[in-house]
Amino acid sequence: NAGVTQTPKFQVLKTGQSMTLQCAQDMNHNSMYWYRQDPGMGLRLIYYSASEGTTDKGEVPNGYNVSRLNKREFSLRLESAAPSQTSVYFCASSLVAGASQETQYFGPGTRLLVL
Amino acid sequence: GESVGLHLPTLSVQEGDNSIINCAYSNSASDYFIWYKQESGKGPQFIIDIRSNMDKRQGQRVTVLLNKTVKHLSLQIAATQPGDSAVYFCAVHENSGYALNFGKGTSLLVTP
Numbered sequence: 001n002a003g004v005t006q007t008p009k010f011q012v013l014k015t016g017q018s019m020t021l022q023c024a025q026d027m028n029h030n031s032m033y034w035y036r037q038d039p040g041m042g043l044r045l046i047y048y049s050a051s052e053g054t055t056d057k058g059e060v061p062n063g064y065n066v067s068r069l070n071k072r073e074f075s076l077r078l079e080s081a082a083p084s085q086t087s088v089y090f091c092a093s094s095l096v097a098g099a100s101q102e103t104q105y106f107g108p109g110t111r112l113l114v115l
Numbered sequence: 116g117e118s119v120g121l122h123l124p125t126l127s128v129q130e131g132d133n134s135i136i137n138c139a140y141s142n143s144a145s146d147y148f149i150w151y152k153q154e155s156g157k158g159p160q161f162i163i164d165i166r167s168n169m170d171k172r173q174g175q176r177v178t179v180l181l182n183k184t185v186k187h188l189s190l191q192i193a194a195t196q197p198g199d200s201a202v203y204f205c206a207v208h209e210n211s212g213y214a215l216n217f218g219k220g221t222s223l224l225v226t227p
Binding site for chain 1: 131147149156157158159160161164204207208209212214215216217218219
């Protein structure tokens with residue numbers, strides 16, 4: 001049981017390049033999330049998927065798109081990377097979204113540097 | 116949106132002492148609270164949670180206290196060990212919506 005896995009671990013992009021961050025969970029969770037973490041700040045929600053087939057914007061969605069490929073996988077895409085998107089990206093999952101007492105479990109993160 | 120803050124950005128304690136990390140929130144509709152530990156280069160790791168209908172919950176060496184009157188929660192770590200050195204985040208869930216609101220984190224440094 002690996003929990004939440006993310007690939008790649010590290011990535012360097014040039015401004016304008018595109019890339020997709022991959023996330024998968026093996027806990028049979030219904031809900032998945034993408035956060036970014038910047039120095040000195042808490043995690044901020046980019047997008048989430050309450051259930052397979054649905055996605056919704058979080059606090060900071062601009063410049064990103066997501067795909068809930070199936071129940072296990074939730075990808076984050078940067079179509080045209082900008083230096084402001086340099087950050088650490090975390091994927092998380094929970095059994096049910098929107099319900100109280102639903103702990104979110106996090107992956108190890110993807111460290112992205114945009115030059 | 117939710118305002119979540121921590122009282123101290125850094126906390127240094129000696130090995131064996133007890134540690135207390137504090138967190139304030141502003142929305143009285145918050146109904147679920149989680150403490151996460153984040154070690155350098157890793158993702159946040161669940162430590163303990165508490166529901167709004169409780170005021171105290173204990174785990175192994177950790178206790179979370181919730182004071183809804185003043186909108187404050189704390190994480191107490193007993194007999195702090197070097198392995199406890201990390202950044203600790205509180206996360207707060209409102210009773211509507213899907214997101215957790217995270218504090219900025221408190222860095223705990225345990226010295227021998």
